[in-house]
Amino acid sequence: MKSTFVLAAFASGALAQIYNQSSVPFRLFLKSDNETLNGQSLGACHQGAAIEGLCPSGHTREDGAEDYNTFYQQTALEPVYNLPDNDTYGPLVWNLTVNGGEIVPSYMTMDPYIDSNIVNPTFGPGNSSFTSVAFTAGGCMYNPVWLDDTVSPPVFLDEAKKVENWYTCLTRTNYLYVTLSWKIGLTGEPQNPSCERALVIREFVE
């Protein structure tokens, strides 16, 4: 869910969210029943000009952190409305290095398309558009859900539900890759038959 939507729905105008500019870098590791994927870090993978997806990198915890698999999060400075446990919330950022060594912070968005019920996180330069995610204290990445429309009428939840609809799927955002994917909605399975359940675990870079 886009943070802008959440704010529009829940904040009373005065509560514009402000983000911490400098949180500590981390890697993201897959937890999967697939033994090949389990324990691999996610890395930025080319999806277009200055656009990256999140793909299993082939590297594990034993391999050192590198630029392409090191991320950080612009965390909300104010507690986020009805987010349990003071979990951290904000966009993931990956530093794209362009020709000449200039660093361009690139923000993750999760924009759905009508052709699939999975969405692929992608990074693009700048913060004009981004999707926030949350982490539990233990480092599990999730999306908070504030609205349940599996009941009628739809209800706003008193406390956000922590949803971890992560999968690894063979996708074609642009190229044919196994990518980190998110299954939209609270019920149902990915329509993409290649999808395998995954959890995403944050580990700070020492």
Ligand SMILES: *[C@@H]1O[C@H](CO)[C@@H](O)[C@H](O)[C@H]1NC(C)=O
């Ligand atoms: C902002 O991030 C820095 C670096 O991670 C951290 O030391 C600081 O506590 C954070 N500030 C707030 C208000 O969360």
Ligand SMILES: *[C@@H]1O[C@H](CO)[C@@H](O)[C@H](O)[C@H]1NC(C)=O
């Ligand atoms: C990314 O770039 C920003 C701006 O140059 C810098 O402040 C930040 O420390 C960098 N983060 C990482 C993880 O390299």
Ligand SMILES: *[C@@H]1O[C@H](CO)[C@@H](O)[C@H](O)[C@H]1NC(C)=O
């Ligand atoms: C595990 O994942 C790899 C990479 O996506 C895939 O090629 C392989 O078929 C998967 N193995 C099983 C047992 O599903």
Ligand SMILES: *[C@@H]1O[C@H](CO)[C@@H](O)[C@H](O)[C@H]1NC(C)=O
């Ligand atoms: C969340 O943070 C607020 C403000 O810092 C604090 O008063 C509250 O006790 C915290 N709640 C939890 C569950 O940690």
Ligand SMILES: *[C@@H]1O[C@H](CO)[C@@H](O)[C@H](O)[C@H]1NC(C)=O
């Ligand atoms: C976006 O980037 C600009 C310029 O670096 C900064 O002033 C602004 O606070 C950022 N916005 C967010 C939501 O991080």
